[in-house]
Amino acid sequence: xxxxxxxxxxxxxxxxxxxxxxxxxxxxxxxxxxxxxxxxxxxxxxxxxxxxxxxxxxxxxxxxxxxxxxxxxxxxxxxxxxxxxxxxxxxxxxxxxxxxxxxxxxxxxxxxxxxxxxxxxxxxxxxxxxxxxxxxxxxxxxxxxxxxxxxxxxxxxxxxxxxxxxxxxxxxxxxxxxxxxxxxxxxxxxxxxxxxxx
Ligand code: 5GP
Numbered sequence: 001x002x003x004x005x006x007x008x009x010x011x012x013x014x015x016x017x018x019x020x021x022x023x024x025x026x027x028x029x030x031x032x033x034x035x036x037x038x039x040x041x042x043x044x045x046x047x048x049x050x051x052x053x054x055x056x057x058x059x060x061x062x063x064x065x066x067x068x069x070x071x072x073x074x075x076x077x078x079x080x081x082x083x084x085x086x087x088x089x090x091x092x093x094x095x096x097x098x099x100x101x102x103x104x105x106x107x108x109x110x111x112x113x114x115x116x117x118x119x120x121x122x123x124x125x126x127x128x129x130x131x132x133x134x135x136x137x138x139x140x141x142x143x144x145x146x147x148x149x150x151x152x153x154x155x156x157x158x159x160x161x162x163x164x165x166x167x168x169x170x171x172x173x174x175x176x177x178x179x180x181x182x183x184x185x186x187x188x189x190x191x192x193x194x195x196x197x198x
Pocket of ligand 1: 080
């Protein structure tokens with residue numbers, strides 16, 4: 001049976017990273033899709049695990065060679081999803097888990113219609129601002145720009161399949177797991193199971 005992508009977006013500071021790790025830990029057939037990016041690594045980030053950190057010319061080469069399933073310029077840097085990993089995992093019955101921005105998710109939705117598209121929202125913009133400041137990874141100017149971007153991204157939330165409140169990590173993980181469990185049993189995914197019964 002083929003798998004399908006699970007795509008999770010949220011404004012930055014939306015608590016996506018912790019949630020993604022928890023889902024990966026609980027779902028043996030989920031596989032994190034490591035993106036390529038031209039931004040520099042933050043402290044603690046490792047090449048090949050968190051991102052493939054590449055130069056701008058290298059990224060542009062990947063775009064030209066159609067090696068990316070989607071790509072976008074986010075906050076002044078390029079980010080993209082390697083197509084090979086995604087397609088191989090889907091073909092093998094795995095569930096690639098993607099953490100991409102709104103532009104990327106909407107590109108994927110056109111190409112990977114069988115995927116599950118989830119948008120995580122913070123309880124309030126004030127809470128989002130607090131989370132960004134507490135991360136201590138971005139300058140006040142970057143935080144300000146991320147908040148402006150967040151307001152814009154929230155407008156695209158209804159193009160996703162699900163909008164999940166992330167007020168509390170455990171509760172949000174539970175909500176996403178419930179969604180993924182129900183998605184498994186959607187009628188349009190039952191083809192091979194039904195054929196086996198004939
Ligand atoms: P950060 O630099 O904080 O790791 O990520 C910034 C934004 O880029 C986040 O919204 C994240 O979801 C998005 N992003 C990460 N990887 C990709 C990708 O491969 N494609 C797209 N379109 N966005 C990505």
